[in-house]
Amino acid sequence: MSEATGKKAVLELDGKKIELPIYSGTLGPDVIDVKDVLASGHFTFDPGFMATASCESKITFIDGDKGVLLHRGYPIDQLATQASYLETCYLLLNGELPTAEQKANFEQIVREHTMVHDQVSRFYNGFRRDAHPMAIMVGVVGALSAFYHNNLDIEDVNHREITAIRLIAKIPTLAAWSYKYTVGQPFVYPRNDLSYAENFLYMLFSTPADRDYKVDPVLAKAMDRIFTLHADHEQNASTSTVRLAGSTGANPYACIAAGISALWGPAHGGANEAVLKMLDEIGSVDNVAEFMEKVKRKEVKLMGFGHRVYKNFDPRAKVMKQTCDEVLAALGINDPQLELAMELERIALNDPYFVERKLYPNVDFYSGIILKAIGIPTEMFTVIFALARTVGWISHWIEMHSGPYKIGRPRQLYTGETQRDIKG
Ligand code: CMC
16 A cells, blocks of 8 residues: 655635645655545546546556656566566566566466467457458457356456466467458467467468468567567556456456557557558658648647657657667668658657657657568557557456455536426
8 A cells, every 4th residue: 555645735625624645656756635525525627637646556657757667666678678578477467577487387377378269269250351450359359258257256366367367378369360360361370389479470470381481580589579568558548448447347358358449549559550651641751841740730640759658758669769770680671661760750859849749759659660570560560569468457457456446437527508408
């Protein structure tokens, strides 16, 4: 539990003083507990949750001004370069990095759950072949709610744990199949001799006709790092959605499907796909200046720029840029879109419009370029974000269910009609 600081904020309302307790976390600003405002007959008003902490959490810390992102205390750049994605998953779920033995056990149990119930594969046939893979993901992950009835007691710590393992293990299979379905290729089943990232790329790109398909280790390493950089990000829109859905006691798979839906929007996880579409639309470096004028006239947004919390730089973007350079160098790619992206970045970092508004490249700006270099189709970019973020969502869902919580139920400032009668 957070520490009461002994300090109080005083709010004066209609001549009466209300003392509001102030709590300290281990890092970050103190928070004012506004619950007692209710007794005065008022609500607080904070659209977009600009200044509202919706819960207490021990998983991830962000300092947006300093560009700091810590998972269980560890900086994201250290995790991305010194730990694997599955080690990061273990850390998010359990609070500590695994020992060698714990790591081996965790990898083994994830491997044992990579297959999905064969009945699940039939759900795909209900979709049109030109469906967006995110639409398929919302459907098939939600459909998992209809399975695993024996392990769905949300009060049971073991049930929560096995649900987390199932989700982390199965989501690459479901994600790869959401692509295979749209291109009309047969589903490729998981191979448990491969690492987590290798297995995903194998299921995505191999075909029964190409029996010797080998995953390029450079691409597998880059994929693993992309997963790690997207693993969690405290109370963002999709995680808050998972918590809100979970606060009703809903089925965890349905909660994760709700998270996937929230992630899909271009203001959130959909931005990585939107960056590539934007680069396509701009076409060449010659058109950048004109495009920037459109942005300033607020006709379009510069996708992959800006963040609600980071107002200095996005620490994930820093590592992502490095990875981007490594991947492009290893693959010997000289991508004209990269040149275009670099020109956008250069202008935005120097133009007062962007500087004054603290608009810096975010993680999605570079991830789109690497994913393209790896050969991932654009429509799959947000699916990959969802795959990687599943561990963050389920860690928050578990944290919420591991202690006391209330159903999430915000109030509103009503500005509609006052009571009136239907005229007879
Ligand atoms: N391009 C141009 N102008 C922008 C942008 C942008 N990408 N983002 C914000 N602004 C402007 C905005 O118009 C406003 O200007 P003014 O003060 O003149 O009205 C000012 O900057 C503040 O913007 P805001 O909309 O109040 O900021 P927000 O904190 O509500 O929005 C955001 C944050 C991420 C939704 C927004 O920056 C955005 O839409 N960015 C593009 C989409 C994107 O890249 N999203 C990925 C975020 S990182 C991955 C993830 O965690 O999901």
